[in-house]
Amino acid sequence: MKISTMSLLEELERPEYASMKKAFRRRRYVKNETIAFPEDSPNEVFVVAEGRLRVFRAYEEKEFTFAVLETGDIYSSHTGAHVVALTDGALLVTDVGTFHREMMQAPAVTQAMVRVLGGLLKNAFQIIDSLVFSDSTARLAAFLLSEARNEPQGPVVRLAVTIEELALHxxxxxxxxxxxxxxxxxxxxxxKLGRGVYRIEDTPRLEELARQGKRI
Known part of the structure; x- marks a missing residue:
């Protein structure tokens, strides 16, 4: 469920981005800590230096996960979503104004941010569509097929989240x-090949479940 294949951490190590790297301050966080809360979050931009974070919105008693941010992902806290730590880790943080000034000189950073926000929007529409039109079986089948398509070595799904986090998503x-x-x-x-690793043995059947859901 990683949003972008580009690691901004690698980009920041390039000499031409030395000024932007200096604009970030390092902040540690612990598992289950709230990183951003819609009602009172400052306008900050952060890059995940270590660990994983969950981006979600809550409606009444339900939570809907839009993304899991991993090492190298970039995110802005003013999007109106909750961000909670799934693990201990660290962020590189700066304010939106400073980031905007530095970003004008860093096209790779602009591209990374657009990919993240585009990924969040895509995930939001997928969640809305699946909740309205699909049952649980169809949603899980579609997710497994989507993850397997990103694997270069065949129809293998490597979950970067726990079962509980997958269920929330x-x-x-x-x-x-x-x-x-x-x-x-x-x-x-x-x-099941190992913890969080699954190989798809019957792709046509899984595709059928993704379309129709109901009984396995």
Whole structure:
């Protein structure tokens, strides 16, 4: 579920971006710490230097995950979403004004930011579409197919999140996500290779579930 394939950390190490690198301050965070809260967050831009963060919105008693930020991802706190730490880690933080001035001289950073915001918008529409038109089975099947397409070595899914985090991302309970994965395994649709690693054994059947959902 990583938003961008570009690591901004690598870009900041280039000599031409030395000025921008100096504009960031390093901030540590701990697991479950709230990094950004819509009602009172300052306008900051941060790059994930270590660890992982979850970006989500809450409506009544439900939470909908838009993205999981990983090392090298960039994000702005003024988007109106909650950001909570999934692990201990560190951020490189600067204010929006400073970032804007430096960004004018750094086209690669601009591209990275556009990709992140575009990824968030895409995920938001996918969540809305799946919650309105798909059941839990269809949402999980579609997610597995989407993740497998990003793997260069074939139809293998490597989950960078826990089952609980996956369930939050797909708008279902942890028990439902765990049960569906187990059912897909027993049915020969997927095979568990290790912790968080699954190989798709029956792509046509998984595609059918993604379209129709219901029973496995």
């Amino acid at each position: 797909l708008g279902m309970s942890r028990q439902t996500a765990s049960t569906l994965l187990a059912d897909m395994g027993r049915s020969g649709i997927i095979q």
